[in-house]
Amino acid sequence: MGEYFYIVNRTKGEYLHPHKMNQGLKFAEFCLADGSSSMQRALSLLLAGSPGPHRYFRDERPAYLENKHRIGTWAGHEIVIASDYGEPGDFVPAKALEEEDHNPKWNLHYLAENCYTDITESMRALLTTLNWSEPELDPDQRETVARVKHHGPIGVREECFIRGPKVVVDQKLREWFFGVWQSYPRFAAMTPEEKEEAFLSRQYPNASTTYTEWKYITYSEDLPQVIWQSTAG
Numbered sequence: 001m002g003e004y005f006y007i008v009n010r011t012k013g014e015y016l017h018p019h020k021m022n023q024g025l026k027f028a029e030f031c032l033a034d035g036s037s038s039m040q041r042a043l044s045l046l047l048a049g050s051p052g053p054h055r056y057f058r059d060e061r062p063a064y065l066e067n068k069h070r071i072g073t074w075a076g077h078e079i080v081i082a083s084d085y086g087e088p089g090d091f092v093p094a095k096a097l098e099e100e101d102h103n104p105k106w107n108l109h110y111l112a113e114n115c116y117t118d119i120t121e122s123m124r125a126l127l128t129t130l131n132w133s134e135p136e137l138d139p140d141q142r143e144t145v146a147r148v149k150h151h152g153p154i155g156v157r158e159e160c161f162i163r164g165p166k167v168v169v170d171q172k173l174r175e176w177f178f179g180v181w182q183s184y185p186r187f188a189a190m191t192p193e194e195k196e197e198a199f200l201s202r203q204y205p206n207a208s209t210t211y212t213e214w215k216y217i218t219y220s221e222d223l224p225q226v227i228w229q230s231t232a233g
Helices: 027-031 038-047 062-070 108-115 120-127 166-181 192-200
Strands: 005-009 014-016 079-083 143-152 155-165 203-207 210-217 226-230
Touching: 005 038, 005 108, 014 038, 014 120, 027 038, 038 120, 062 120, 079 108, 143 166, 155 166, 166 192
Parallel strands: none
Antiparallel strands: 005 014, 005 079, 143 155, 143 210, 155 226, 203 210
16 A cells, blocks of 8 residues: 555646556556656647648557547646545635535546546556657767866866767767967977878877876766866966
8 A cells, every 4th residue: 555646637637547548556656657658748748839730640550540639638737646535625626616415525636537637547548659769870970978178287287178969079079189289390290191090090290298088978858068167378
């Protein structure tokens, strides 16, 4: 036993029942589980503002045609994840409290169970037609991050994070690398082929105390696209 929940639309008088989506009734079981749960996907479709997902989905199967009208029908409404542990009257709309047959012991969870329309089966049927996966990206277009460090006699002089599609990051790396080293006579005297070889080595020394290194690092959403930091004295 435990505390159980429905997702309830107070405005429209409808609700979603987690068990009918093959999810647990406890909050953590359908709201906090890893990945995108069927309850979360159903709620996303219901809350989508017009024209919403209709631009992406083109399906002629009966399950879609019979249930697609529900997409976006909860947008702008009062939605509550209602607990069966709620106090009597919790979140019950005022108009329901005024009805003669209303049970004063009910909270919104029990009002939904006894008086509202359960649309879970309709949403479950709709979800079976909407299996979406991201298209495979060309490797050069995948998001990546590179970190570049230019060392001087007193330590790291500049550090640069470059984030974006790999093809863009590679170009920015070249611009950064060649921009740093072009002022050094030894590098400036190199042929284009030698400069490219130096770049591809990922670490180019000019002397024992001055060198540049770069490498790809693990992608992270919180890394900004470009950061320059100077720690030179």
